[in-house]
Amino acid sequence: MDKKRIPVQEGLFIEADPGTGKSYLIGNKCKKCGLTAFPKTPVCPRCQIQDTMEETKFEGKGTLDSYSIVQAALPGFQQPSIQAYINLDNGPKMWSLVTGCEPTEGSLKLGMKMEMVIDKIRDDEEGNELISYQFKPAGK
Ligand SMILES: [Zn+2]
Numbered sequence: 001m002d003k004k005r006i007p008v009q010e011g012l013f014i015e016a017d018p019g020t021g022k023s024y025l026i027g028n029k030c031k032k033c034g035l036t037a038f039p040k041t042p043v044c045p046r047c048q049i050q051d052t053m054e055e056t057k058f059e060g061k062g063t064l065d066s067y068s069i070v071q072a073a074l075p076g077f078q079q080p081s082i083q084a085y086i087n088l089d090n091g092p093k094m095w096s097l098v099t100g101c102e103p104t105e106g107s108l109k110l111g112m113k114m115e116m117v118i119d120k121i122r123d124d125e126e127g128n129e130l131i132s133y134q135f136k137p138a139g140k
Contacts, residue, residue, distance in 0.1 A: 008121055008132040012039055014057070015118045015131070023118045024057040025133060027091060036092045060116025060133065062088040069103050076122040082107070086114050086135050097121070100136030113138035 007013070016023040027038035032052045035044055044052045067084035082098035099119055101107040114135040121132045 004128040005120075005131050006124065006128050008130050013116075013118060013133045023060060023116060023133075025060050025088075025091075025094075025116060027056055027058055028053040029056045036088075036090070038088065038092050038094045058088050058091040060088075060135075061138070062086040062091070062094075062114050062116075062135070064108055064110055064112050064114050065093055066110065067098065067108055069105070078122075084108070084114075084135065097132075097134045098136065099134040100140050108137065115139075 011026055013026060014024045025038055026040065027036060028040040029036045030044040030047060030052045031054055032047050032049075033044065035046050036056070037053070038058060040055065041053060043050060063086070065085040065087045067082055069080050070083055071080045080103040082101075082103050084096055084098045085093050086096055087093050098108070098114075099117065115138045116133050116135055118131055119134050120129045121134075122130055124130050
């Protein structure tokens, strides 16, 4: 039986379509004040009024804000792993797992450029691959 690739959650990201080769994060942006959010938030936390948020796509480029190396991961996840906050270009600060580098202090520098990839997080009970967004050092 073929393994399937299953998003961990619907509506978080769009995996690269072969035509453009680009994956996107799906967030939203307030029409009134310009505040951006990821994941989407139904009401702008700044304006606190209905119907100002509209869906927007983020390209998944940003810089490393902070990170921690996690020695004890949830079952099924790789450990140790790196969890980080990324300042998205034209977007909000967001939390992400980091991939594409050794989970050691020397791998990352605050402020370095990071880019989003859609990759496997873990296998589910049926052996399918659960995929989600992760960030890796840009250009690696
Ligand atoms: Zn607003």
